[in-house]
Every structure is written in C-alpha cells, then in structure tokens.
Amino acid sequence: LLADRAAEALVLHRMLGGPATPSWEEQSARSLLTDLAGGAVPARQLLPRARAAGLPVNRRVFVPLAVRDEDPARLGRVLRLLGLPGLTARLTDDTTAVLLSLARDQDARALADHFAARLRTEPGAGAVVAAADARTAWDDVPAGLREAQHVADAVTDSAAALDLPPVVRLRDIHLRGLVRLxxxxxxxxxxxxxxxxxxxxxxxxxxxxxxxxxxxxxxxxxxxxxxxxxxxxxxxxxxxxxxxxxxxxxxxxxxxxxxxxxxxxxxxxxx
Structure with a gap:
C-alpha cells in the first residue's frame, strides 16, 4: 500500500510539472565533468569514474567543448544521433560541458565541427560552441575543459555581432581572450x-x-x-x-x- 501511494505521488508530481529527478547517468556525468574542470581532484584518480560513466578512455583522443545556453539532454541526443561517444553535463547555469572521446585515427576537428553543425539544425538552436584543442592524454583533459569554458565566456556578450565560426577556438578570440585572463x-x-x-x-x-x-x-x-x-x-x-x-x-x-x-x-x- 505504501509503495502504491508513493507511485501515485510521483505520477501526480510529474503531472503537475515538478522537476524530473536526474538519472544516475546524468548525475554521474555532471559530477565527473565538474570535478575534472575544477581541478581539485587529480585527473588520474577520476579514470575509474569515467569508465563507470561509460566513457571510453583507453588509447583515445579527448575533445573538450563548452556550449552556452543549451540543454544537456539535447546535446546528448545529438551525440547519440551522430554516434559520437561522449558525456554532457551542465557546469554552470549557462554553460554545458561536452567531452568527446574519439579513436586516435579520427579527425577530431572535423567531428567537433560536425557536431556543432548538427546542433544548429535543432529547433531554436543558436548556441555558441567553443572547443579546446584535442587532448591525447587524460591528464590534460581538465585544462582543456577550462580552456573551452574560457573561450565560450569570452565571446558570449557579443556573439551576435561577431562573425564566429561554427566552433570557436582559442585562436578565434584574439584580444578578448587576453583581456579576460x-x-x-x-x-x-x-x-x-x-x-x-x-x-x-x-x-x-x-x-x-x-x-x-x-x-x-x-x-x-x-x-x-x-x-x-x-x-x-x-x-x-x-x-x-x-x-x-x-x-x-x-x-x-x-x-x-x-x-x-x-x-x-x-x-x-x-x-
């Protein structure tokens, strides 16, 4: 009886528009990417959690991305549509991190551009997609996530006025990047x-x-x-x-x- 009432309460909560509880996978991805970007925990210690979250880590190339004003669920859906292994999680109120894990013989830049191009075809999409250079070492991923977030932050205030490429990188922000530092x-x-x-x-x-x-x-x-x-x-x-x-x-x-x-x-x- 208690279980039935709990189930009824959950259904009613959802019908009334209550926020859905994040899945274990979503919580795991957010915790992992937040700890990686924060740098407080050595990246090497986070490898078991990355594997548990389903991210391939052996002999891979990692592409850190930061996407402004976009829903992590939609970003995850685009990754699945393209068959790209990766994790997505909201780092701040307006920035979502995406970490791609690619085979070493894949073109990291082209696939990041493909992801951004596909995202732009989504209804209402127009978010800034920023990328760090690809990392071949897991220990370099935290710096890459911070670099991608730095690039995204540097162009957000004037994104509409700037002639930005589909994926914005450090070399694209010029003086803005230096001033922000x-x-x-x-x-x-x-x-x-x-x-x-x-x-x-x-x-x-x-x-x-x-x-x-x-x-x-x-x-x-x-x-x-x-x-x-x-x-x-x-x-x-x-x-x-x-x-x-x-x-x-x-x-x-x-x-x-x-x-x-x-x-x-x-x-x-x-x-």
Missing part, C-alpha cells in the same frame, strides 16, 4: 572604469549595448543599426551621445581601440 588585475580594472566612466555613471543604460555592438562589428554602422532594430539616424544620435559622454572620437582608431579594450575588460569583470 587579465580581468582581475587592479590596473586593468582601473583602466576600464576610467575609460567608461561617462557611460557607467550615466542614466541611459541602452548606450553601453550599442557601443558594445558597434565596436564588436568593427564600427559597422549598418550592422549595428540592424542588430539594435533602429534607423541609421537614430544610431548616429546614440553614437554622438556616447562620444560626448566619454569625451572620445570613435572615428580615431587609437581612441576607439582604447574604449574597446576597456569595454572588454568591463564585460569580463562582470562575467
């Missing part, structure tokens, strides 16, 4: 606050996103107006307001570059 330096923080002071203290909150898009698109006014759904004259007025607030000329390369670096640092600190 230096974001906690007090000198960098002071520089960002000083350069952006006129906007950070101002009441017009919509000016900062416009500036971000304008600089991310390489000062392309048509593209910026399109992305913000405003007319060209309206954009010109906002750019004039931005320049007046900051006391800069955004047509001057050096001044625009200085403001861009400050904005990248500000965004990195906020993230």
């Amino acid at each position: 230096l974001r906690d330096d007090p000198h960098v923080q002071s520089f960002a606050e000083r350069e952006l002071d006129g906007l950070l203290r101002g009441p017009d909150e919509d000016l900062l996103p416009v500036l971000r898009t304008y600089l991310a698109t390489g000062r392309n006014k048509s593209r910026t107006a399109q992305l913000h759904h405003v007319s060209r004259p309206a954009l010109y007025r906002r750019l004039e307001a931005i320049q007046a607030r900051l006391g800069v000329d955004l047509d001057d390369f050096e001044q625009a570059a200085s403001v861009h670096i400050a904005l990248l640092a500000h965004d990195a600190q906020q993230g």
Whole structure:
C-alpha cells in the first residue's frame, strides 16, 4: 500500500510539472565533468569514474567543448544521433560541458565541427560552441575543459555581432581572450572604469549595448543599426551621445581601440 501511494505521488508530481529527478547517468556525468574542470581532484584518480560513466578512455583522443545556453539532454541526443561517444553535463547555469572521446585515427576537428553543425539544425538552436584543442592524454583533459569554458565566456556578450565560426577556438578570440585572463588585475580594472566612466555613471543604460555592438562589428554602422532594430539616424544620435559622454572620437582608431579594450575588460569583470 505504501509503495502504491508513493507511485501515485510521483505520477501526480510529474503531472503537475515538478522537476524530473536526474538519472544516475546524468548525475554521474555532471559530477565527473565538474570535478575534472575544477581541478581539485587529480585527473588520474577520476579514470575509474569515467569508465563507470561509460566513457571510453583507453588509447583515445579527448575533445573538450563548452556550449552556452543549451540543454544537456539535447546535446546528448545529438551525440547519440551522430554516434559520437561522449558525456554532457551542465557546469554552470549557462554553460554545458561536452567531452568527446574519439579513436586516435579520427579527425577530431572535423567531428567537433560536425557536431556543432548538427546542433544548429535543432529547433531554436543558436548556441555558441567553443572547443579546446584535442587532448591525447587524460591528464590534460581538465585544462582543456577550462580552456573551452574560457573561450565560450569570452565571446558570449557579443556573439551576435561577431562573425564566429561554427566552433570557436582559442585562436578565434584574439584580444578578448587576453583581456579576460587579465580581468582581475587592479590596473586593468582601473583602466576600464576610467575609460567608461561617462557611460557607467550615466542614466541611459541602452548606450553601453550599442557601443558594445558597434565596436564588436568593427564600427559597422549598418550592422549595428540592424542588430539594435533602429534607423541609421537614430544610431548616429546614440553614437554622438556616447562620444560626448566619454569625451572620445570613435572615428580615431587609437581612441576607439582604447574604449574597446576597456569595454572588454568591463564585460569580463562582470562575467
């Protein structure tokens, strides 16, 4: 009788939209990938858990990926559709890790690109897929997961404005990656606050996103107006307001570059 009532309660809970309890496999994958990315536990000690989670680890090439704003279940489904061995798990509220395990004679870069291309065909998909270089040693996987997450974080704020490849890698993020690594330096923080002071203290909150898009698109006014759904004259007025607030000329390369670096640092600190 007690078991029947428990089953009825579970059915009612699901009917009312209660959150489904993660399966053992999902919990195992999340625990494993979180510990790998965190680095607190040596990777070698996590090998038995990787095998238990069903990840092939002998004579393999590992491709760490980080996907922003995507459901781990959908990522797992795409892996199965493509026949790619791997694990998926949410690392943070907005980042899911994917760890591919490939045979050494497979093309790791091509398969990562294939995974991203297939993901983009899913309804509503448009997530940023970031990848670290393939790792042939299990001990190097933690650094790879952190690298992939770093790449994903570096481009998220301006992903729509940037001309990104299907899979973003460290070499694709250029200055953004460097600034993100230096974001906690007090000198960098002071520089960002000083350069952006006129906007950070101002009441017009919509000016900062416009500036971000304008600089991310390489000062392309048509593209910026399109992305913000405003007319060209309206954009010109906002750019004039931005320049007046900051006391800069955004047509001057050096001044625009200085403001861009400050904005990248500000965004990195906020993230």
